[in-house]
Amino acid sequence: MTLIIGEVRKLLTVRTALWFALASVALAVLNVVLVSLASGTLDEIGEKQEALGGMPLLLLFFGAVAVTAEYRHRTAAPAVLVSGRDPGAVAAARLGATVVVGLGLAVLTTGASFALGVPILASHHPGPDLSTAQLISLASGCVLAGTLSVLVGAALGGLLRNQIAAVVAGIVVYFVAPSLIAMINTSAVDYTPFGSLQVLTAGVHGSTHSLPASALALAAWAVGLAVFAVLAERHRDLG
């Protein structure tokens, strides 16, 4: 716990999280305003849900940038040196701390999107309003998608240790890999991070996957990458 608290302090004493919070909120607000107002009347539940959801790309980048900054500024080694713990444990704490801060960013982003979007969408008639259960389900999906995206980005950052490489890898994992997989097996796309995100953020309609199944698939990707990153850190030099 000491390590996670220390890593959270690290994240909160630089401006990276603040800038990403501002940018992420701005993008979410822009998305909901553009989709709700510029798309005409949204009179179906699916359309309204899509307007409120959004691809948490910035949160993926936040995870990558936050973790790679440790290597870019060579601040990873001092924590290992003073704590007396192995680099893998410190890396795991760093990923955990990034998820904690990422959860805050995801809640903030989703909160801003819903606070602005729900009243706008309520004025779109005819068509049913989103029920409280639907709103809670979508909000949970968005927060979960955002938080797990932070972990995916952080794990890629830990694995690659290079900011640009990690961001590019994030884009490849989310957007390029599904297209390649689709060429082999279309249904397999649903199990990719992108496919799972689409379900969680209501970016796709009529998916055969349930919200819990998609959450599980994305969590498996994120945790798998994180475990890989921690194991890699244990076997690499820090100097």
Place this chain on the structure above:
Amino acid sequence: MTAHLPAPSAVLTAERLTKRYGRLTAVDDVSFDVRPGVVTGFLGPNGAGKTTMLAMLAGLVRPTSGRVLLGGTPLQKRPPEARTLGMAIDSCGAHPGRSARQHLRILAGFARLPRTRVEEVLALSGLAEVAGRRVGTFSLGMRQRLGLAAALLGDPEVLLLDEPANGLDPEGIRWLRTLLRERAERGRAVLVSSHLLSEAAHTVDDIVVVRQGRVVHAGAIADLTPSSGVWVRPDEPGRLAEAVVRAGGRITPDVTSGRYLIDGLDGPTVAEVARRAQVDLYELTPQSTSLEDVFLELTGARS
């Protein structure tokens, strides 16, 4: 190569350490001890493998072979922490967007040290007045002080410093020397790397000189005595050479200057040997060598 037996009093021991990066051997079968109460200089030219060596001693870099003993225990069994080992690396290892105080408080948190210790090391390193400033605005000298402050947080048994004098002004260098001497007097061990012997000579008791990843000299700095020699320009070099060898000296020609360097005999003896051999000397000059010359010769900077 014989096995290195750590000295009984050694607090930190490098035992046959080797580090290879692909085909490049950065550190090659290096063994030495760091003793408590002593400042040990780790000297060598740039690229000699000093930083890699220090990182291995701190457990940040895994040796390809060999091991490090901290207090007689392998590093794998006793990972260093703030109270056992402090290391100043990469200038300071702090994020440029964080203040010096924030950086030290975070590290103190990792080490479960009280916040009061942060203020102590800030005062000790002369950074108390700028502790609230972002590290990104610090000069190189201030970052060096911050790195030292971080290394001193746990008042460690062993202090490893990588080129700590870089960027320090004369007052800062004096402060650093005093700090290192005080730590040694308190029974702590200090290993300080440098590429300048002249800088380290004022502070260190023991030295380890490395060249291309290998130790070329290890021992007390007092043992690193400058060699003596005499330059001569004789009219009969052959006859003088025979006489010098008979007298127990050694003579080496210097093709470029046309002079000869005689080792093992002092100036008056060389003059006497030449007189007896009926050789006229047009020049007799004692060779001027300093500690720095010896160091340059050891590290291969002077061929």
